[in-house]
Amino acid sequence: MKLHVSPDTFPPRGHEAKRLSIVDSAAAVFCREGFAGANIDLIAAEAGVSRQTIYNHHGDKEKLFVAVVRDLTERCNVGIFATIATFPDQPKDLEADLIGFAVRLNQNCICSRDGKFLRKLIQTEGERYPELFAEWREQGPGRTWPAIAARFARLAYGGYLAIEDPDVAARQFLGLVNAELQTTFMLGGSPREDEVVQSATNGVRTFLRAFGKRRSAVSVEKQTALAGA
Amino acid sequence: MKLHVSPDTFPPRGHEAKRLSIVDSAAAVFCREGFAGANIDLIAAEAGVSRQTIYNHHGDKEKLFVAVVRDLTERCNVGIFATIATFPDQPKDLEADLIGFAVRLNQNCICSRDGKFLRKLIQTEGERYPELFAEWREQGPGRTWPAIAARFARLAYGGYLAIEDPDVAARQFLGLVNAELQTTFMLGGSPREDEVVQSATNGVRTFLRAFGKRRSAVSVEKQTALAGA
DNA sequence: GACGAATTAGACAAGACTGTCTAAATTTGT
DNA sequence: ACAAATTTAGACAGTCTTGTCTAATTCGTC
Structure with missing residues (x-):
């Protein structure tokens, strides 16, 4: 989105790391509990981020799920x-x-x-x-x-x-x-x-x-x- | 439970039929939605019985699930x-x-x-x-x-x-x-x-x-x- | 037709979860 | 060290679900 100076990594460095961590934890929880049983709070806790951060990154539960499948594939x-x-x-x-x-x-x-x-x-x-x-x-x-x-x-x-x-x-x-x-x-x-x-x-x-x-x-x-x- | 006259089928005839119908619908819904996502009201509706009847027959959701797996096996x-x-x-x-x-x-x-x-x-x-x-x-x-x-x-x-x-x-x-x-x-x-x-x-x-x-x-x-x- | 057992509809409390919001704290790049 | 962006904790409304309860109704049998 923002590309005024560094063409390499527009968002801060920790950003992508958190995204990865979220997707990883989400994959594990979705597998263990199923989509309906998966709890966003639990995913956040396992990823070591706050729930709000998940919503900032992925919007909602369903979009998060889609991101997980795409990543895994x-x-x-x-x-x-x-x-x-x-x-x-x-x-x-x-x-x-x-x-x-x-x-x-x-x-x-x-x-x-x-x-x-x-x-x-x-x-x-x-x-x-x-x-x-x-x-x-x-x-x-x-x-x-x-x-x-x-x-x-x-x-x-x-x-x-x-x-x-x-x-x-x-x-x-x-x-x-x-x-x-x-x-x-x-x-x-x-x-x-x-x-x-x-x-x-x-x-x-x-x-x-x-x-x-x-x-x-x-x-x-x-x-x-x-x-x- | 009650066995005063007919030793053949203690409960009324429709009883076992409803039990079957419940287990069948429950199997379908558990499969479609997963255990957590399965909705007792939906199972009841698909089985054509009231929710209370499911609780009368099986006690709770988990016991119903166990009954489904046993029956299917x-x-x-x-x-x-x-x-x-x-x-x-x-x-x-x-x-x-x-x-x-x-x-x-x-x-x-x-x-x-x-x-x-x-x-x-x-x-x-x-x-x-x-x-x-x-x-x-x-x-x-x-x-x-x-x-x-x-x-x-x-x-x-x-x-x-x-x-x-x-x-x-x-x-x-x-x-x-x-x-x-x-x-x-x-x-x-x-x-x-x-x-x-x-x-x-x-x-x-x-x-x-x-x-x-x-x-x-x-x-x-x-x-x-x-x-x- | 009458009796008892099973079934039904609906209300209900208690709890869980999603997604939003806010204000404070932290991190990042410069 | 500063300013912008990101993250955080927590509260919150709204929704959904489970399991219980009650009163009315239906079903099977005599």
Whole structure:
């Protein structure tokens, strides 16, 4: 708004810090108590600010909620794309590398604080804010799934996997890798590290039993024929 | 309470019907609005009873909530075990039969009204009522998973599948079969029938690529045609 | 038709929460 | 150190909700 001197940070420095603190606390309280049960006074107390400051920053409860979801979606996307960047394009040990990727995806994106919060808000309030979560769907899954599928397609093109539909394979990969964590996710808990590794290991092994190439060298000509289909 | 004449139905006939109606409406409202946001007057209106009747039947809001979860858990269990009873123990066409089972499981248990409600209540309130949902965990997954795993074990013993750990295989089966429905589930929506069938078909095909026996199974030609592509 | 139990509508007190307002205190940039 | 902007604590009105109470009404059964 005010931009007479410093083009870097128009508002005072503590301002943005407080905004962050508010959104963080709000995310936690909205998740714990639900939108209706969330108490602005409690959010203020957890954020270490006064209630009035929350109203100064965000207007009202509903706008605060929207800000929380937007923030979480963006932060999660950053995490997911950072993790996708570690996808093993030229694996030395396909099984081990895919397990590693699956574990990173779980730990950094799905079981992270932001990931858990976003997931729960989607589950609990998704039906009440159709347009907001339609936006999430575009920005989130709409962008990340194609990115993951593209990596699997590349792996297939490189002769490491025999998959027909990379989109299906990508979703099945995640389904397998999280197969043993569903109950924990449902109750909102965080699985222990060894559970994540266990589930990922079992999932990747099954995935490779279905899509892995026996001990093939790179038979690119057959691959290209498949990739086009 | 009063049992002077008829040993069959002590309270009048309409009594139990109202109780049912209350629990049904309460389930819907608790799901839509969350526990804190659920309004007793609204539940009463949807159930077509007066607010006082709800208090007569259930005491207070929290007891009503517990009654809802117990009822839903029990009803869902009945549905799940009925569906498990249709598991193909001696399949003519393994792929088609497993797809059929997966679709039934989805339609009758996971996407049913009760299934959706119970899942959402677990997701939204699971952390607030640890002991209640610990009970659910025992009565629900604790009983149904072993039953499903036992069926897969039998299929393996019969020579139809090559699986090492039936528990892992059972969970992976469901993970695969629902792989393409996750986003819809997350937002609380119901997938269309054709989406369920599509996801089940893709899931079962991958499952059989991993665990199916090449030779001994009946529909080998269909397998190889599809899998070999 | 009559009796007893269940149900209903509505009023009600007590408490909780949102969002606004004000005046004082604190922080920030210069 | 000064001036502007921000933050704070607290009071406040208005609204909503739960759970209770009462008196009238309806329902099921004999």
